[in-house]
Amino acid sequence: MSDVAIKVENLSKLYQIGTSRSGSLRESLADKWNTLTGKKAQATQDFWALQDVSFGIKKGEAVGIIGKNGAGKSTLLKILSRITEPTRGRIEIDGRVASLLEVGTGFHPELSGRENVFLNGTILGMTRREIKARFDEIVDFSGVEKFIDTPVKYYSSGMYVRLAFAVAAHLEPEILIIDEVLAVGDAEFQKKCLGKMNEVAGQGRTVLFVSHDMQAVSKLVTHCIYLEHGKVFEKGEKNFVINKYLSAINKSKDNLVYVDSETSGKPKIRKVRINTSKPNNFQVSSSPMSIEVELSIPHRITKTCLTLRIKDNRGVACLDFSFFDTDFVCSSPGIYTLICKFPKLKLYMGKYSIDAFLAEPPGGEFFQTLENICPFEVLMFELSRGDWEWQPYNTVYLEEYDWDVKTAVFSSQE
Amino acid sequence: MPKLIIDPQQRNLLLNGRELYAYRDLFLILAYRDLRVRYAQTFLGILWAFIQPLFTLLIFTLVFGRAMQVDTEGVPYPVFAACGMSAWSYFAFVMNQAGNSIIGAQGMIQKIYFPRLIIPLSKALVGFVDFAISFLFILVLAIWYGVTPSANIVFLPVFILMGVISALAAGIWLSALTIRYRDFQHIVPFMVQIGLYATPIAYPASLIPERFQLLFHLNPMAGVVEGFRWSILGTQAPHPYAYLSFGLAIILFGTGLLYFRKVESVMADIV
Numbered sequence: 216m217s218d219v220a221i222k223v224e225n226l227s228k229l230y231q232i233g234t235s236r237s238g239s240l241r242e243s244l245a246d247k248w249n250t251l252t253g254k255k256a257q258a259t260q261d262f263w264a265l266q267d268v269s270f271g272i273k274k275g276e277a278v279g280i281i282g283k284n285g286a287g288k289s290t291l292l293k294i295l296s297r298i299t300e301p302t303r304g305r306i307e308i309d310g311r312v313a314s315l316l317e318v319g320t321g322f323h324p325e326l327s328g329r330e331n332v333f334l335n336g337t338i339l340g341m342t343r344r345e346i347k348a349r350f351d352e353i354v355d356f357s358g359v360e361k362f363i364d365t366p367v368k369y370y371s372s373g374m375y376v377r378l379a380f381a382v383a384a385h386l387e388p389e390i391l392i393i394d395e396v397l398a399v400g401d402a403e404f405q406k407k408c409l410g411k412m413n414e415v416a417g418q419g420r421t422v423l424f425v426s427h428d429m430q431a432v433s434k435l436v437t438h439c440i441y442l443e444h445g446k447v448f449e450k451g452e453k454n455f456v457i458n459k460y461l462s463a464i465n466k467s468k469d470n471l472v473y474v475d476s477e478t479s480g481k482p483k484i485r486k487v488r489i490n491t492s493k494p495n496n497f498q499v500s501s502s503p504m505s506i507e508v509e510l511s512i513p514h515r516i517t518k519t520c521l522t523l524r525i526k527d528n529r530g531v532a533c534l535d536f537s538f539f540d541t542d543f544v545c546s547s548p549g550i551y552t553l554i555c556k557f558p559k560l561k562l563y564m565g566k567y568s569i570d571a572f573l574a575e576p577p578g579g580e581f582f583q584t585l586e587n588i589c590p591f592e593v594l595m596f597e598l599s600r601g602d603w604e605w606q607p608y609n610t611v612y613l614e615e616y617d618w619d620v621k622t623a624v625f626s627s628q629e
Numbered sequence: 630m631p632k633l634i635i636d637p638q639q640r641n642l643l644l645n646g647r648e649l650y651a652y653r654d655l656f657l658i659l660a661y662r663d664l665r666v667r668y669a670q671t672f673l674g675i676l677w678a679f680i681q682p683l684f685t686l687l688i689f690t691l692v693f694g695r696a697m698q699v700d701t702e703g704v705p706y707p708v709f710a711a712c713g714m715s716a717w718s719y720f721a722f723v724m725n726q727a728g729n730s731i732i733g734a735q736g737m738i739q740k741i742y743f744p745r746l747i748i749p750l751s752k753a754l755v756g757f758v759d760f761a762i763s764f765l766f767i768l769v770l771a772i773w774y775g776v777t778p779s780a781n782i783v784f785l786p787v788f789i790l791m792g793v794i795s796a797l798a799a800g801i802w803l804s805a806l807t808i809r810y811r812d813f814q815h816i817v818p819f820m821v822q823i824g825l826y827a828t829p830i831a832y833p834a835s836l837i838p839e840r841f842q843l844l845f846h847l848n849p850m851a852g853v854v855e856g857f858r859w860s861i862l863g864t865q866a867p868h869p870y871a872y873l874s875f876g877l878a879i880i881l882f883g884t885g886l887l888y889f890r891k892v893e894s895v896m897a898d899i900v
Binding site for chain 2: 294343
């Protein structure tokens with residue numbers, strides 16, 4: 216037996232845009248007539264969702280498929296799951312495959328939780344006997360045992376997803392293909408799900424995980440395949456590929472740097488730029504970062520007061536820091552660049568943006584307020600803390616710390 | 630487990646029986662789901678399955694039995710019509726349900742793989758519930774009118790099998806056609822309506838003039854309905870052209886499977 220689980224050779228998938236193949240009978244007959252009489256058929260546009268994609272995945276490997284929207288990730292997933300056929304190319308799969316493109320496929324609202332477990336499990340490829348054997352475990356994992364005989368239409372959406380995921384989590388395939396949409400539900404349940412996926416990957420089974428959440432990818436996989444415009448752009452060890460991806464991903468976004476080049480008679484902020492540890496406003500937590508602010512002061516002001524605030528994507532202010540020009544180095548006319556350096560940025564993983572305020576001291580003039588500029592993302596990439604891995608929204612800030620442990624021995628006489 | 634190979638150049642259009650067998654649990658549970666859901670939230674529930682055929686039977690008895698006095702070879706008209714209807718209603722139900730089944734299961738088809746044929750096939754199983762109910766009708770009516778079944782009844786399973794094949798042939802063809810051309814969604818009700826009168830349900834096949842018998846038996850269900858009646862009631866044996874009916878049903882079934890396989894590969898891409 217070979218150690219290759221999935222072998223993909225020159226895989227291509229063509230979609231035709233412009234005509235729908237589920238047309239009406241009349242359109243189809245008209246098309247046939249047109250071809251027969253030599254007239255040109257309706258204009259169609261060819262779109263290659265995948266082009267000459269080749270790769271191999273070894274047994275027991277956990278592989279992430281990353282790429283921007285429209286790069287062909289979903290198409291690849293659908294072909295590997297046998298939902299759709301490739302136009303060209305060849306795939307060899309060695310082992311029982313289970314693919315999870317959504318949870319709860321086939322769930323029927325009128326059926327009870329119990330019935331839906333059997334229905335969904337069978338659709339996912341389990342036999343009745345296998346489901347019966349794992350039924351108690353599934354119900355236990357879902358935490359909805361009280362309502363297992365209630366029609367699922369009365370379930371809350373959370374309960375529904377729990378039950379659906381519980382079924383999926385108890386599949387025991389040799390190859391597991393997972394779409395990122397599975398990362399649903401509340402934080403506690405997410406932990407449970409990711410834990411379960413980790414467990415699967417740890418049991419020496421082959422896992423394919425599709426996502427554009429680098430945090431989740433770097434946590435779950437060992438290798439990555441980076442797709443762009445339907446082609447394999449890079450593949451290999453995960454950190455190497457993720458780095459490539461991060462340096463390409465935000466390149467096209469123009470709001471990463473705030474620029475205002477117009478001149479006016481008022482003092483203002485001309486430019487704000489963040490120098491992150493990774494390109495394109497990706498910052499690794501606890502690495503150095505700096506923020507550059509360019510000021511234009513056209514006339515003398517009493518004193519420059521600049522305040523910057525970092526907010527997370529829920530709008531919660533996390534850091535607030537200011538520059539008050541006590542030595543009057545930048546309060547006379549001129550253009551100034553101020554650089555604020557963080558030797559170790561201790562923000563936790565998440566998405567952040569900056570608010571900036573420019574004013575004179577209280578009583579003076581208020582020049583400018585900028586909100587939500589320079590979006591950046593903090594990753595826990597390449598950082599590990601062992602047994603309990605990082606989860607989103609655990610905190611917004613990390614501090615350095617040490618633990619002291621004092622040991623006392625139980626005295627047996629007590 | 631053998632390696633799975635996906636290669637569009639080496640597609641196999643033949644039926645993969647082993648795979649279908651591996652998914653037998655899915656076949657059963659899909660049928661179960663249909664049954665459970667069918668009368669959910671209706672006030673009369675399963676009673677609906679009795680009411681509909683009962684009324685058709687009543688109308689047939691009034692129009693064909695009383696008003697037109699159709700020749701039933703001495704069999705009480707309600708029993709005569711009930712026999713024809715049991716076979717036909719099974720056919721109509723399965724054709725209709727299977728025909729729309731793939732469109733109805735689009736959500737599933739786009740998210741997971743399984744042999745798509747399972748979906749229309751499971752409808753053939755669901756249809757047996759209605760079939761059992763209509764059989765109950767025959768039984769009750771036969772007792773009421775004191776009709777004893779003929780010895781030909783040993784052949785009934787053959788005709789039931791032919792009924793299943795005809796219904797699946799139509800259903801599989803239609804399910805694959807409907808996904809490509811939605812027009813068929815509107816054609817099926819017509820077919821059911823016309824078929825109800827073009828098939829010898831309310832009247833015996835002998836009523837049709839000899840020169841139209843060939844045309845009449847191009848309907849695969851003509852032979853099945855005649856056979857049903859012959860085996861249960863011992864009325865006139867099916868016309869020799871009934872073999873044509875059966876042959877056609879089998880050909881349609883085979884070509885339907887092939888066409889379905891052909892469309893199967895693009896089912897998830899068509900929305």
